[in-house]
Amino acid sequence: MFDYEARHIIEALRSGIPSRAIGHYFSEARPLIMQEIRHDLDDVRTIGTSRGKIISGKYGEGKTHLLNTIFNLAHENNMVVSIISLSKETPLDKLYLIYQKVMNNTFLPKKEQPGIMQEFEHMHPESTIANEMLLFTAKQLETDKLYYVLRSYLNTDDQDEKYMLQTDLEGDYISNTQVKQLYRRIFSEKVTFQNNFNKYKHCQDYFALLSHLFRLLGYAGWVLLFDETELIGRTGKKTRMKAYTNMSHFLFPQKRFEAMYNVFAISSSFIEDVIEGKHEYENLQALEKEMDTASVKRVLDTIRQSSQLVPLTxxxxxxxxxxxxxxxxxxxxxxxxxxxxxxxxxxxxxxxxxxxxxxxxxxxxxxxxxYGKVGETTIRHISTDTYGEEPPDLQSLLE
Structure with missing residues (x-):
């Protein structure tokens, strides 16, 4: 009788499809970098500060496998894990799209399926966690929109309103006007935002919200794993600069991000092909008047100094x-x-x-x-065709 999990592992390795099971059973290689990561996770869990890391390696040398190993290690340490692959549909220059992807790919410890919305659904409006979350959203974020969204979500009895507010918490943001209208209907109170929410500027508030929630729920921290980071290099100059800026928020987190460990996997060719090949430092100088170039330069420097996956011994x-x-x-x-x-x-x-x-x-x-043995592939005859030849008819092939 075959072992289902063992077959899953072999077929995943054969096809090259990432698998957390592989990360669980094949985790002994590269002890030095794993020692660094364990040390980082211990600091995040015990001290509660957040930090970021970049892992660089050649194509096919196990970057995604290492992320899956970190995934399992984090769950063993009672940490929430989100894992996403950057792509055209999930670009790093648009943080609000990253947040939507994170909401769909976040795994709580001891859970096989992703999902965290149930934690909001089970939250009672008079509970200690609800009160702590409302205090946090009212005072600790760049805008106070999430205070009104969360309080409305916890207190409305209208299912359509609850669904609309839920979609906002999941990253499909409703307008500031809609938030005001919903809050006034539920509480008969007028809303005046201290700072109007803009999804391009204030999306970090939603990440901070989750990091605070996970700590209140008793989890040791939150690990965000970003794969295929090198795809930044396929975008335009200004888009890349926005992506670097967003990377800086995770590599050098602010205090409102609680117990977060953010890891970016990137191709080692990125330095030569993008940073040097596309003259990123020179591009940065030309944009000094338009953006915060110091944080972008810090990201570029960190990529150049990132931990390299050396070939296995x-x-x-x-x-x-x-x-x-x-x-x-x-x-x-x-x-x-x-x-x-x-x-x-x-x-x-x-x-x-x-x-x-x-x-x-x-x-x-x-x-x-x-077959009980391994054969060798040999070539006896190479058949060549030209585009000018008429293909043989079916009957001649059958005779």
Whole structure:
């Protein structure tokens, strides 16, 4: 009888699809950087201060795998985890879109499915947590919009109103005018904002709201994991500068962000291709009158000095191979009798990327399972066609 979880791990490694299960079972490699991360998490949990980190590595060398390892480590330490991949639909220059993605990809400890809205749904308007949240939103944020949104959400009996306020908490913001109208209907009180909310300027308030909520709920902190950060480089100059500015909010968090650990995974080629290739420091000088260039420069400096994922040592690769053999056996219900020297020889000839080495090892094990031996691919004849040739008719192929 095959082991379902073992098969999931092997198939995820074969396809290259990120998996938290892989991060759980393959977490021993790169002990130095893992020691740094454990130290960071301990500080965030015990002291409550927030910090950020950038992890840089080549394509296929395990950046996403490392993020999944951090995911599991954070959950083991009673920390909430959000993990998102930056993309065209989730660009770092638009923080309000990042927040929406975060709301859909946040995992509470001991929960397999994402979701945190239930914590707001279970909040009683007279509870200690509700009172603490209202005090926080009234006094500690850049705008006081969230105070009126949250108080209205907790006290309305109208389901349409509650749904509208819920969508705001999830990042689909309702207008300031709508907030005033809802609050006046529920409490018969007029609203005067101290500072009008603007989703382009004040979205950080929503991240601060969640960080405070998680601490009140008894969690040790909040870990935000950002993958594919190098996609910033595909955007225009001003868009990149906005993205760097938003990165600075997470790499160098303000005090209102409570017990947050923010990690960005980025390709090591970003320095040469983008920072140097697109002359980011020179671009920054040209925009000094338009934006806060000091925080952007600090981000660029941090990327250049970021922790690099070095290639695994031979002993670390051997450890991974041994685990692959174990899980492959459990996944397909067989007892692999493998010549490690032959397997290592095949892996050594498969390229320098860790991802291709793993796939090569799985291919080797597949052949041993199916045929009891590993064959060699040979080319006997290469057939070539030209665009000018008429394709053969179906009948001639069947004869």
């Amino acid at each position: 031979k002993s670390e690769i051997t450890g991974i191979i041994q685990k692959l053999i174990f899980f492959h056996g459990r996944a397909y219900d067989w007892n692999p009798q493998i010549d490690m020297n032959l397997l290592k020889k095949q892996i050594d000839g498969s390229g320098y990327l860790l991802r291709t080495k793993i796939r090569s090892a799985i291919e080797y094990l597949d052949q041993m399972l199916q």
